[in-house]
Amino acid sequence: MTAALIISAPASGAGKTTLTLGLARACRDRGMTVQCFKSGPDYIDPAFHKAATGLPSVNLDSWAMSRAAIDALVVRAVEADIAIAEGSMGLFDGVAAPGVGGIGATADVAAMLGWPVVLVIDPSGQAQTAAAIAMGMRDFRPGVRIAGVVLNNVASARHEGLVRHAMAEADIAVFGALPRNAAIAVPKRHLGLVQAEEQAKADHLIADAARFVAEHVDLGAVLRAAVTVVSSKATTSSGVAKPPGQRIALARDAAFSFVYPHMLEAWRAAGAEIVTFSPLADEGPDADADVCWLPGGYPELHAGRLAACARFRRALQSFAETRPVHGECGGYMVLGAGLTDGDGVRHEMAGLLGLETSFAKRRMHLGYRLAKLAAPIPGYDSGARLRGHEFHYSTIVAQPDMLLATVHDATGATVAETGSRRRNTTGTFFHLIAEDR
Template identity: 55%
Template sequence: MKIAPGLLIAAPRSGSGKTTVVLGLQRALARRGLRVRGMKCGPDYIDPAFHAAATGAPSFNLDSFAMSPPLLEALASEAAREAELVIAEGSMGLFDGIRQEAGRTGASADIAALFGWPVILVLDVSGHAQSAAAVALGCARFDPRIEVAGVVLNKVASERHLRLVEDGMARIGLPVLGAMMRNAELTLPERHLGLVQARETDELDMRLDRLADAAEAALDIDRLVALSRPTRIEGTGRAKPLPPPGQRIALASDQAFSFVYPHVLSGWRGAGAEIVTFSPLADEPPPSGCDVCWLPGGYPELHAGRIAGAARFLGGLRRFAESRPIHGECGGYMVLGQSLEDGDGRKHPMAGLLPVETSYAKRKMHLGYRVARLVEDGVMGEAGQHLVGHEFHYASVVQSDLSREAAFAAITDAEGTDLGTSGHRRGRVTGSFFHAIAAG
């Protein structure tokens, strides 16, 4: 079995330009006819969709805290079997994660160490010159498990600036594999949870080709490819993903409901489930003949008025709940509630299937890994089942009633701190802000 080599593109901190470099490189290599697969370190819904658009192939997440080593190997093995090169993208800074034992911190460095992928460091050199080499040297020496094979310089101001930065890199012996000048035209649009989704980005193919053109002009692509190393798979490369919640799953899918991990959908299909998509924004009800409905996260707060006016969708959802289970994650949970207040303070009625009211006007960031223990049997598993996932949202609960209804799960953070309960359960309907990544 041939296993494709890989590289991890990472950075010392967020905002350094990793995604710009990754997408430009992925699209440039795909245009050359190379079969490329993207991967994303950590919990992120948005970047994998851009990888898929750039390469024409699915991109999975790899999370060293939420996923077991067998699951990580299974996902990497699947990607590497179907590609000639894997280009993984780090999240935040290369070593940023949680306090756990080595290999389970959720940091991108864990993934590079596990699979033997060399790290290409993207450095935002705006505001310094030779000092950039000190940052790169620190990254190269911080973790002996990994190899920093070279750097890509980003936001270079001038030829003189470039020569100064290159002088520092020469002193520490790290090769410069490319330099991208400051260029606002290469920036992708952003919003409160990261980049605007790939499916919403205007002229996405044109933007990706522009990034590829910039990569071809600025990067030593042949040398970058030559630095890749075989993907190290030491186990069987087999693991059980999250079990499907039903045999025929009605999955909400549009600009308001889009946060579903590709590895989860792949696992459901691999277990024999059929996924039937529908669009609440198009006022479509859950399709008939399905035995479970799944409302993923996304951006319902940006479309609250339209959802409130989608009578066929909301009516169909209520009828579905009379006989079959429904589960909502994050944004889906908000829509299953009584009401949703948008960013302008307007309150919109939602499905009314769970006793919770949420607000995007009263914003507070909720971010971090969560370990959930299910309170009752349901579509996510039996009572007592542990799931590992995360929360990332700005919405707040403004009214919640658990006096007559059971909570969905008891949760802790990554360090085991008790965070109480999460979500609600009413009849066949469940939901919470918790996004499930894998079974615990």
């Protein structure tokens, strides 16, 4: 039987990822099979989860996904000894208007699945007040059960004692207390956490986190607080997303790495074949593929190198003459005419679209997106409604092509980044999560 729990916190930066990675690897070190999940649209944390457990981690998103889609993804938990879902932001944080399954809050997933929540509480600059915060979170939403807390960034034994005493008076279990340890902090980048596949010392960092957590957290108590996963009727994730083709040429390297794991799984489950290629290695899409997909990533960090990859650009241009090519966010920018980097230097891109983007003046674009297609993209017909998420710091200098979709944010407000299309090439700034059904 599989035990399951959720790691959450009152706010971002409390230490959710450190505890999740440490707990997951500590359980794996004890011979357990660990299945991780990520609540919300973050596409970086799942890569770290995989590095910690050896198994792919997938997103559970209550705004973009239906209950049936979430059930189809959670079913994999029954094959593990423990399932650990890492929350996003604060436990109850989401958007103002609900989507298909909720507002995108971790609490939605906790209530939906009945999994207990372990809160990471950072009592820096306070003591007994931390218990008041935990009490408020415990009582805020019926149907969400707080199993207990792990304290993080505890300053001293005296500090820990004060907080523990207050938690005991509030009848809140304390599973452990982590002293301040900056050495295992996961490094940052402008889009969030540095990708696990880029982090040369990722495994060393995770191993240190596991030792740190095992030393200061009562793992037995945490496991006893977890609940047994109830097997869902869902048996496959194939219904979560449609494959864009039968044989998919997928760009995959340091510049093109942001694609939701559940998307690739769904494509394969539906019988599609994925053939990867590296634009940074000057490779073109597979000649036998019937569609090419360029996901997001950090093309602005590799713009000069991409501009110099003439063979990649020629092969992509040739492919697009007869078959569809689609790009998401960074991939969309590379399909454009040019990309200006943070230093103000313009680099020539593939030229399949007229899009010009710039990072010279950074502006954050962040949030859920609901798009109604004005034209088809690979896998979806004109008129389809797609749910996704946008996160980048580029600005549009020129977007001369036909618009691809009418796009709104989670509040219903119109979004200017509509995506664009030209002949067989399409692109969007949002990363597709699921079709709106």
